Every structure is written in structure tokens, then in C-alpha cells.
Amino acid sequence: MPQPPRLTVVLLAYNEAPCAVATCGEIHGVLRGLGLAFEFVLVDDGSTDGTSGLLDAFAAEHQATRVVHHAINQGLGGVYRTGFAEARGELVTFLPADGQFDPAEILPRFVAEIEGGADMVLGYLPQRPGSLVGKTLSTVERQLYHGLFGRFPRFQGIVMFRRELLAQHPLVSDGRGWAVLMEFILRVHRGRHRVVSVPNALRPRAAGHSKVNNWRTIAANLRQLWPLWRQLGFRL
Numbered sequence: 684m685p686q687p688p689r690l691t692v693v694l695l696a697y698n699e700a701p702c703a704v705a706t707c708g709e710i711h712g713v714l715r716g717l718g719l720a721f722e723f724v725l726v727d728d729g730s731t732d733g734t735s736g737l738l739d740a741f742a743a744e745h746q747a748t749r750v751v752h753h754a755i756n757q758g759l760g761g762v763y764r765t766g767f768a769e770a771r772g773e774l775v776t777f778l779p780a781d782g783q784f785d786p787a788e789i790l791p792r793f794v795a796e797i798e799g800g801a802d803m804v805l806g807y808l809p810q811r812p813g814s815l816v817g818k819t820l821s822t823v824e825r826q827l828y829h830g831l832f833g834r835f836p837r838f839q840g841i842v843m844f845r846r847e848l849l850a851q852h853p854l855v856s857d858g859r860g861w862a863v864l865m866e867f868i869l870r871v872h873r874g875r876h877r878v879v880s881v882p883n884a885l886r887p888r889a890a891g892h893s894k895v896n897n898w899r900t901i902a903a904n905l906r907q908l909w910p911l912w913r914q915l916g917f918r919l
Contacts, residue, residue, distance in 0.1 A: 688747070689719040690794065691772030691846070695762045696780035697728040700737060701890035706782040707741045711748065713786040717794065722772055723748040726765050729756035734780075758859025767849055767863075776843035783886050784841055792881065793843040802848060802876040805868065806841035806883040836872050837880040848876065 692710060696703055707725065714721045725738045727750060735752060742748040751765055766777055774797055778784055789806065796804045842864065852870040856863040872878050 686720070688722045688772040689774060690714070690717070690721045690790075691766075691770040691775045692721065692723050692786075692790070693762075693766035693770060693775065693777045694723070694725045694738075694780050695728070695759070695766075695777055696725060696730065696734055696738060697756060697762075698730045698732045698734055699780040700730070700733045702782050702888070703734050703780045704737050704741055706778075706780050707738070707745075707748075709782065710778060710786045710790075711745050713790050714747075717790060719794070721747055722770075724766065724769050725750045726762050726769075727752045728758070728762050729753045759861040760857065760859050760863050763861065763864050764854075764857075767854075770846055773846055774843060775846050776841065778841065781888050783888055785884065785886060789841055789883055792883075793841070796879055796881065797843060797845065800877055801879045803842065803844040803868070803871050803878045805836055805838040805878065805880045807837045807839045807880050808885050809882045834872075836868065836878050838868060840885070841883060842868065844871065 692714060694707065694710070699706070707723075711723055714723060723745070725742060725748065727735045727738050729752075735750075738750045742750045751769055753761060753765070757765075763777065766775070774794065776790070776793060778786060778789070784806075793804045793806075844867075848871055849867075852867060852874065854863055854866050854870075856866045868878075
């Protein structure tokens with residue numbers, strides 16, 4: 684029986700044909716340089732622009748890489764749940780296919796934080812670029828989470844964690860939004876675990892547009908707030 688990899692990186696990909704291959708190549712190159720056993724799981728979330736075939740071709744040519752296809756688009760929630768279920772590594776993280784997060788900055792640093800004793804590492808953006816609408820939506824959403832759930836660790840975008848935490852904290856959130864990820868972070872944060880937040884940078888998109896800070900995604904997230912609050916409630 685082969686040993687599980689030390690690190691799983693899950694790629695979140697939906698209609699990112701212009702930049703998916705370049706992003707995959709960059710991430711894979713960083714993974715090879717880390718000196719850790721790894722797996723690279725490419726989750727195609729029902730893409731309709733050719734991303735699916737590009738990911739299949741990439742996986743066929745690169746070691747420790749496989750693709751999981753969603754027959755229909757399931758949103759961030761679906762991709763996170765697939766990643767949670769598919770990951771075999773001791774450590775797990777997610778990176779978007781748009782290339783806005785630099786894997787050479789994030790992966791070595793986050794791994795070092797966990798090797799230094801952290802159970803979960805959360806990235807945040809000291810200064811988030813983008814449109815006024817996108818910033819406003821993101822700010823309102825964060826304030827709602829704080830108002831409903833009390834103290835919430837600083838987080839925007841990238842998370843890395845010990846996979847054993849998934850078994851310790853069963854998750855109930857469903858739907859398209861990222862409530863399942865927020866539920867996971869909240870459960871870990873409230874448990875006897877060490878959670879650290881570290882700053883990271885955001886690069887301009889090479890092509891396409893954001894699939895996160897828009898009305899559809901925010902609305903999906905907000906629809907899941909009440910069920911999540913009933914599960915977890917307010918706690919300082």
C-alpha cells in the first residue's frame with residue numbers, strides 16, 4: 684500500500700481556459716521544488732469553455748496529478764466538498780486556477796507554519812485590490828459573519844490544514860457558496876487547535892473575471908448563513 688502524500692493541492696477551476704494551464708504549470712513546479720511527496724488534484728467545476736480538456740491533458744503529462752470533473756457547475760461549495768473528499772495528503776490546501784495567488788510565496792510558507800506547530804493556516808490580504816463593488820460585498824459579508832458567529836479568525840482566500848481535522852469536525856453545510864469552508868474554519872477555531880493567519884499578496888488576473896466577489900456568489904453565501912448559524916450559533 685503506497686504511503687499517502689505529505690501535501691495535497693486542490694485546484695479550483697471553472698471556465699479558466701485562458702490561464703488554467705499556465706497556473707497548473709506554475710503550481711506543479713513549486714510542488715516539485717518543495718521536496719515533499721505531493722498530489723495535485725484538479726477539480727473542474729463543470730466548465731464549458733474547454734478548461735476540462737486542458738486539465739485532462741495537463742494531468743496526463745505530469746506526475747502525481749489527477750482530474751475530478753463535475754458534470755454540472757456546483758460553485759465553491761461543491762469544489763471544496765470534492766476537495767475534502769478526494770484529498771489523501773496529510774496537509775491540504777486549495778488554490779484557484781486564475782493564478783492570482785503566487786504558489787511560490789504561499790506553499791513553502793504555509794507548510795513551514797504547520798511544521799512549526801499550526802493546525803490550520805489562513806491567508807489574508809492586507810490591502811485587497813479590485814472594484815469598489817467587490818470590496819464592498821466582501822466587507823459586508825465579513826461583517827455578517829462576525830455579527831452572527833462572534834470572533835472569526837482573519838481570513839481571505841487561502842487555507843491549509845491538517846487533513847485529520849476533517850475527521851474530527853464533520854461538516855453539514857451544503858449549497859454553492861463557501862459556507863462549508865467557513866463552517867470548517869469556525870469549528871477548528873473553536874476547538875483545541877492552533878489557527879494562525881498570515882498575510883499574502885494577490886496578483887492581477889491574467890485573463891477573465893472574478894467568480895467570487897459577485898452578486899451570485901455572495902447571494903449563495905448569504906443563503907447559507909441562517910442554516911450555519913442554527914448549527915453553530917453565536918459564541919464570543
